[in-house]
Amino acid sequence: MTVSKPCFDEMGWPGEVRAPYALIDAWLKSLPPEHQAMKRREAEVLFRRIGITFAVYTEGGDPERLIPFDFIPRVLAQAEWQRLRRGLEQRARALNAFIHDVYHDREIIRAGRVPEKLILHNSEFRPEMEGLDLPGRMYSHIAGIDMVRTGPDDYYVLEDNCRTPSGVSYMVENREVMQRLFPDLFRRNLVAPVAHYPDELLATLRSLAPPNCVGEPTIVLLTPGIYNSAYYEHAFLADEMGIELVEGADLVVSKDVCYMRTTAGLARVDVIYRRIDDDYLDPLVFRPESMLGVPGVHFANRAGNLTLTNAVGAGIADDKAVYIHVPEMVRFYLGEEPLLRNVPTHDCSKPDELRYVLDHLNELVVKAVHGSGGYGMLVGPHASRAELESFRTLLKTKPQGYIAQPTLALSTVPTFVESGIAPRHVDLRPFVLCGADRIRVVPGGLTRVALKEGSLVVNSSQGGGTKDTWVLES
């Protein structure tokens, strides 16, 4: 499975080394091969000891897997990053303005820029949120915007994650492990730090205190529990922020006020950073059988006694069919031209586009509108005849459930593999924090790398790894 088109290698491999990678190049040349293997083992021991694992309980084997960590960093020059950062802030503003609009006057629909059907018939649309005003009009307070790159100046947004994006603990811990393994690399302070992410997150959550909060808000992180695949991250963030890590059973709502059960009685809670999906959050409003949620938490939110981050209903903005309209949202709400591009996307619900997709299926990537994690996806050039046929049928029966995009020649970064160092495809997930006061972005993000040669699927659930992501200070 290789991509035939020539790919942009961010380091310049096999030609001349690009400027941002000069430091990495010198370092790799100075690193003896036997040293490399040793450091890889050390890294694995560190990750296991700290317990940075990604739990996959359904597939048997070691339930606590490590996400492979590749220690050749991915590097962005300061100027490259500034461009990206401005684009990310702009996009996050537009997405939040859109969600606010959807639950209020729906001007964008009335202006005919987004079809009404796409919103009101969407399973991610939550009528329970209509007319509710949130602090700073923000909904997706922690947004993960997945980016890919195809050339020196060509970035595309692959998808927006507006609900509960994960992976930020890897961004912080990858740096921590890199610094423990190779302290010399960081001695000259050339790399922008990322360790302050939890401080930025806490400042963001504080800014979102609900209207009826008196004094400093009490903030907690709500986790589904130790069996959740991202549990490590929940514990890590709560710990770093110095806030309680709670489960649904630790919280109780009485007269529209949320409390946590402590050994000294009930203590009022003002802001919940929840890592539980909307569906499971409040059994009185959403799925009644949910054991993970907190009955009544939605009403505490509506009464102005509690802020939920991210807000219920934020998922309306990260649907893949809604994605098509994000550049239009930037123009509509901000009156600006979008700084970040979308991947050209075919909306299969339109008959002429569907016809095009069916005719070019073996060149395209087809994605289910509600899918995530690389599942429910067809990579045309790599698909077997049977897979192509099954998607052809799916597309014909339920065209509105799919979008299609050209296969992009994703950029590569040198990576340690069995045979030595070789280019592997990467993406980037920066985390954009949207507070009621301002937007914060920690330089870089999580770089995911497809470890299989030629593979474009970087998801950790499907054999992807991660890298430390550097933004150079100058």
Add this chain to the structure above:
Amino acid sequence: MLARAAESLFWLARYMERADYVARLLQVAGHMNAVRVDSDRNSEWESAIVASGSAKAYFAKHAVANEPTVIDFLAFDRDNASSIVNCIEIARRNARAVRTALTSDMWEAVNATWQELAAYRAPLSPDRLNEFLDWVKARVGLFHGIVANEMLRLDGYRFARVGQFLERADNSARLLDVKYHVRLPTVDDVGGVVDYYQWVAILRVVGARRAYRVLFKGPVQPAHVAELLIIRTEFPRSLAYCYQQITQHLDAIVSFEAKAAAEAKRQAHSLYADLRFGFIDQIIGNGLHEYLTDLIQRNERLGTQIAKGHLF
């Protein structure tokens, strides 16, 4: 602090303490067995099962107590909630649930123990078994040491200590009571060599051979062993010492369920007073077994009451 976090800390410390105790029991049983000269080679293994408090569960599964089955049951059996493997597993699960309430060294101590556990698979050769049991004791020692050196003296620390000492009190009481359950080969053996070695074995389990010499001198006598394990507060595995610790930590915890928490404190202090002002002759005269049985039950009730008092 979060009630669930208090509960997890309580059980984390409790299961670590239990793993240590079971390792000690197995080590002494193995040692006793090696020096035995008489024919009844299974009695030490039966003692270990009785002293572990899991006789019921064991005999539901096995007809007799012999070396390989007892070692497997106490060290590795997943069906035995108190096997060493399960103790470490449960301790780690509790640690993981309250990671934010642990220092990073505490977490790494528990997590590394759990990871290294995979290297020991039943059945182990005698040498390897001994190495395993030493390792368990060392890991638990490390854990409690980190707790002592690193945890803030807030409620979380106190709940961990209460859990540890409730468990230890239960263990010490059961250990002493073992002499009631394990009959000597013949009545003539009372006060004989086998009897003597069994009392010495009890001291070995709690690592108290030297403590005994310091406090009592001379040959091992049953009444002194009982005194050491029940009422001597100088000895950190005695019931009196455990209750000194439990009362002290319970008193310092700020509680919400005032009535239920006060009841837990009352029970703990009442038990401590009995231990503190008890006479060993009287305890033995009234029946040591009855005394210990009552104590084990009160200890268990206290555990339940603490849970009630602190919203577990």
